[in-house]
Structure formats: structure tokens, C-alpha cells
Amino acid sequence: MVSCRAMHILTVYVTVVFTLTSFVRSHNEENLYQAKDNLPTMGPAKSVRYLLYDVNPGEGFNLRRDVYMRVANLVKFLNEDEPWILVLPPWGRLYHWQTTHLSAQTKVQWKYFFDVNSLALHVPVIEFEDYLKAVGKPEIDEVYYLQRYKEGWTKWEEKIDIRECVDPPRYQKDSDGKWRGQFFGYEEVYAKKFECMSSQAYLLTFKPFLMKNTTGRSVFLDRAENMIHGQYSEWSREWWTARRSMVFSKHLRDVADKFRQEKLDSNDKDDKTELEVWTQMKRKHGDAKGGPYVAIHLRRKDYLYSHAKEVPSLENAAKIAKTFLKKYKLKKLFLATDANGDDLTHFEKMMKGYEVYYHKVFYPEMTEYFDGATAIMDQWICAHARVFIGSHVSTFTFRIHEEREILGFDQETTFNRFCGDDEPKDCEQPTKWKIIY
Ligand SMILES: Nc1nc2c(ncn2[C@@H]2O[C@H](COP(=O)(O)OP(=O)(O)O)[C@@H](O)[C@H]2O)c(=O)[nH]1
Ligand SMILES: [Mg+2]
Structure with missing residues (x-):
């Protein structure tokens, strides 16, 4: 006998897989060089969860791409145990994007810049718009705002803790008890729960927290640039795999x-x-x-x-x-x-x-x-x-x-750079990071 709950979970799972597959498929047609039979699968029929994130508003486009690699790898490691989908944070209003006649540079989807099917060959991803459609309301269950430790740190040790906010957070509770914030300029979006979280930790450290200490179907990590690559940095296969998936x-x-x-x-x-x-x-x-x-x-x-x-x-x-x-x-x-x-x-x-x-x-x-x-x-x-x-x-x-x-x-x-006028002519050149397969 299949219980009611199991049926519900299965329905949710099937809907998501369907949405994801048809979404990816429509992109395949636009991007013909992609292999059409290489679609991501969602693993076991567990209720799927969503990981959302955002980055410090002051950060530029190319650091944001590096933060994506951290979050993507976190989602990859999560998927070893539970099905999680990475929700792609819409692009908009970056400091350097000053072209005035293009006032529409907000809520830009990832498919505009990247081949989303290529991303999906690394981890399951969906656009924020599609997340909103999949959950059926403009709601995020839990938001964690990553911040430093108030007391600073004297020695390196890995830790994350729910703490009082060090700086005034960019989220406020409204009279209905809903947390309002930036959410990429989508004014209707709110969160049900909000916490500040002091963190000094590698991306992998967030996995047990997300699996054991959170129950929300959707979890949003703000200021995700605070999450550190750790062992999955430039010298690792994992970093390069995430990087290779970021096809324009x-x-x-x-x-x-x-x-x-x-x-x-x-x-x-x-x-x-x-x-x-x-x-x-x-x-x-x-x-x-x-x-x-x-x-x-x-x-x-x-x-x-x-x-x-x-x-x-x-x-x-x-x-x-x-x-x-x-x-x-x-x-x-x-x-x-x-x-x-x-x-x-x-x-x-x-x-x-x-x-x-x-x-x-x-x-x-x-x-x-x-x-x-x-x-x-x-x-x-x-x-x-x-x-x-x-x-x-x-x-x-x-x-x-x-x-x-x-x-x-x-x-x-490849690894050449300009030297400043007062630097020696043979100034130190960039580190030769070698690709790893
Ligand atoms: N089109 C163009 N834009 C550039 C160039 N250099 C910098 N920019 C702009 O300035 C931003 C630089 O910020 P970022 O991506 O954080 O790179 P970084 O600051 O050089 O590390 C880019 O995202 C572009 O919008 C360039 O050579 N060509
Ligand atoms: Mg920059």
C-alpha cells in the first residue's frame, strides 16, 4: 500500500523531473551541439529540495561565476545523498553594468549568458522563474544570511553557527510575519524563516547542516561568497568539472x-x-x-x-x-x-x-x-x-x-600579464593553473 504522503512526494518528484526535463529539452533545441540523450537524472524518488543563493551586491560578474562553482559543487555533493536542485540567481544591476540605455538589465535569466543544458550536465539546475512556477507561490522556506563572527577569529577552525546579525540584515519581517528582502528584485517573493549565520567554513561543511539542521523544501544561502572552496579549489578535479560546465x-x-x-x-x-x-x-x-x-x-x-x-x-x-x-x-x-x-x-x-x-x-x-x-x-x-x-x-x-x-x-x-610601469619588466606572472580531468 502506498501511503498518501508517499504519493504526494512521488507526484512532486515526477512534476519536477518533468519540468526539468522539458525545460532542458527546449534548450537543447536551441543549442544543437549538445548531446540530446545526456540529460540529468534525479536519482532516487525522494522529495526534491531546492538550494537558492545570492552574492554580496558589490561583487562583479566574474567573481559571481566563481561563487556559482562553489554552490554547484555543494549541490553535487548533496545529490550523493538527497535530490537537490540548484536555483540559478537571476542577474541584474551589477556595479559595472552602467550602460544607461539598457535599463532592462535586471531579472536576466542564466540562459542569456550560459548554456543551461551544459550546467545541467553537472548538477540539476533551474531558473528562478521556473522555481517559482514549480513551487506555485512566491515563497522560500528558509533564508540564511552568511556573515563573519562578531568576535573575529584568531585561529582557523571550521565552524558555522546561527547567531545574531552582526550588521543590519537586508531582510525585514512584515506585519504578516513574512520576511521581505531583495530576492533579485522580485517584490512578491518572501521567506518564511530568516536567520543570520556566522560562518568560517568550506562548502562541504554546509552539507550536514542542510541535510540535518534544515527541513525546508527550499533553502536560500545569502552572501554565498563567504562559503570557501576548501579542498575543492582550483587544483581539484571537482573545481574544473564545475568550471567546464559553464559554457557560454x-x-x-x-x-x-x-x-x-x-x-x-x-x-x-x-x-x-x-x-x-x-x-x-x-x-x-x-x-x-x-x-x-x-x-x-x-x-x-x-x-x-x-x-x-x-x-x-x-x-x-x-x-x-x-x-x-x-x-x-x-x-x-x-x-x-x-x-x-x-x-x-x-x-x-x-x-x-x-x-x-x-x-x-x-x-x-x-x-x-x-x-x-x-x-x-x-x-x-x-x-x-x-x-x-x-x-x-x-x-x-x-x-x-x-x-x-x-x-x-x-x-x-595564456598566462601572461601586463606589468605596471614601476614594476620590473619581468614582473611576477600569473599562476599557471592546469586543467584537471
Ligand atoms: N566588455 C568588457 N567589459 C569589461 C572588461 N573588463 C571589465 N569589464 C567590465 O567590468 C566588470 C569587471 O568586474 P569583474 O567581473 O568583477 O572582474 P574584475 O573586477 O576584473 O575581477 C566586468 O564584469 C565587465 O562588466 C572588458 O575587457 N570588456
Ligand atoms: Mg570585480
Whole structure:
């Protein structure tokens, strides 16, 4: 005899699997390079739970991508024992996204930036909109706001504790007893329970807490950047697996690929950078050749102040770029930057004798996209260059390094950075993180 509760659980499970599968399927059709029979399964027929998260509002796009890897791996480890689905936090209003004519840069779904089916080949994921549909009301059961320990810490030890909020939290209880907060700008969304949680812990430490100390069907971890990779950092297979699943969305890759072909004589066949489903893709260093251009990421804006010592003047950046162009016997330079228009013109003047390309001027169509999308296209084009020079400790640059590791470039062509004017000419170069399968 099947009990009423078991029936309910089964129904919920079947509904979720169906929603998830049809959702993933519709994306498969848009993203034809994906294997259609490689859909995620949900494991045993237990009632599925949802993990939601958000990040400190001040953090940029590329650190957020790193936080995604932590949460995705937490969900992966949870799924070894219970079925959990990761709810993708909508994108919006990032500090750097200042393009004024694009006021619609809120509640942006992940499918706009990433190939959601590729993410789903790592862990079960759904968009926030689909989560709302699946649960049928704008409700989240439990919110935990990760914070530091009030007393600070003297020695490293792993711990998490429910504590009083150290700073005034961005959540308030309304007269109905519902917790109101940011929730990605969805004003109707509320939480039933809210707690501040002091944490000094690796991502894996949250697993027993989520399984034993919470009962909510949906649990939201805010300020998830406080969760640390621990043993699942850059040197681990787990980190790289999560990273490899973060394939950019096809519609953005297509625009960038068109730019590569039309302006930079670059295409996957000649460059030896053809994509496969990430789970089947395994390249060796040196397999990729790259297009006939040098790409640079020249970070300006806030880095001019926060990393003044390591940011080169435009004069020096041009000088270094020319050294690479000569060494690799190339004529074309692709410039990815957040510099302003005057700087761009100035830089171009100094590059006389070479062809300088950047998306804003040479591909006006690209400016129709969100700032996050143009950033991705810039990263994609940098990832396919014969050789790349990046900016010191920029996560924008780091994500390009990783993309090139995935594509199989010789590390000599990837892990280069500009030195600041007062640094030695052979300043310390970026750590060569090696991809692990
Ligand atoms: N299109 C474009 N945007 C950039 C570039 N460099 C920085 N940005 C913008 O500035 C943001 C930088 O913030 P973040 O992603 O946190 O990287 P980080 O601050 O360099 O570590 C990016 O997300 C972009 O919106 C670039 O080369 N091209
Ligand atoms: Mg940043």
C-alpha cells in the first residue's frame, strides 16, 4: 500500500523531473551541439529540495561565476545523498553594468549568458522563474544570511553557527510575519524563516547542516561568497568539472564567432578550437592553435586605483602589446577593455602600423547587448587568440585563462600579464593553473 504522503512526494518528484526535463529539452533545441540523450537524472524518488543563493551586491560578474562553482559543487555533493536542485540567481544591476540605455538589465535569466543544458550536465539546475512556477507561490522556506563572527577569529577552525546579525540584515519581517528582502528584485517573493549565520567554513561543511539542521523544501544561502572552496579549489578535479560546465550561451558565442571570422580571420577549424559537449571534451596543451591575432585584456576603471601599482599606463601597454605582436609575427590586435572612449583612441594611435579591433567600434551590433553579454563576447574572443595578455588579479582575466586551458592552448600563450610601469619588466606572472580531468 502506498501511503498518501508517499504519493504526494512521488507526484512532486515526477512534476519536477518533468519540468526539468522539458525545460532542458527546449534548450537543447536551441543549442544543437549538445548531446540530446545526456540529460540529468534525479536519482532516487525522494522529495526534491531546492538550494537558492545570492552574492554580496558589490561583487562583479566574474567573481559571481566563481561563487556559482562553489554552490554547484555543494549541490553535487548533496545529490550523493538527497535530490537537490540548484536555483540559478537571476542577474541584474551589477556595479559595472552602467550602460544607461539598457535599463532592462535586471531579472536576466542564466540562459542569456550560459548554456543551461551544459550546467545541467553537472548538477540539476533551474531558473528562478521556473522555481517559482514549480513551487506555485512566491515563497522560500528558509533564508540564511552568511556573515563573519562578531568576535573575529584568531585561529582557523571550521565552524558555522546561527547567531545574531552582526550588521543590519537586508531582510525585514512584515506585519504578516513574512520576511521581505531583495530576492533579485522580485517584490512578491518572501521567506518564511530568516536567520543570520556566522560562518568560517568550506562548502562541504554546509552539507550536514542542510541535510540535518534544515527541513525546508527550499533553502536560500545569502552572501554565498563567504562559503570557501576548501579542498575543492582550483587544483581539484571537482573545481574544473564545475568550471567546464559553464559554457557560454550559443547566441553569444555565435556573435563573437562571427566577429572572429569577419575581422580577425579566425574560425574554429583553422584555429583547432572546435567545441564538443564539455563532458566529452579533453584537449592537451598545444592542441589549440588560436586565431592570427594577439588579444589583450586591459582592465581600467576601479583598477586604476585599487591596483595602481600593477596597472600599466596606456603607453606601456601598447609597448608590451607590440613586443608580443612582433614575437608572434602578427598584425592584428584584439583589445578587451573597460577603458573609456578617449583612452581607446589614444591607445589606437600608439598602435600605428597594426590593426586594432574592439567590439564597440567594429561591431556596433554588439552594443545592442547587455554589458554582461559584451563582456562574455570579449572573453570568448580573447580565449581564441594565438596569444593572450591579461590584467593582474582580475577575475575577468582569470576566466579567460581557464577558457584557454579548456580549449587546449599552450600555457606560454595564456598566462601572461601586463606589468605596471614601476614594476620590473619581468614582473611576477600569473599562476599557471592546469586543467584537471
Ligand atoms: N566588455 C568588457 N567589459 C569589461 C572588461 N573588463 C571589465 N569589464 C567590465 O567590468 C566588470 C569587471 O568586474 P569583474 O567581473 O568583477 O572582474 P574584475 O573586477 O576584473 O575581477 C566586468 O564584469 C565587465 O562588466 C572588458 O575587457 N570588456
Ligand atoms: Mg570585480
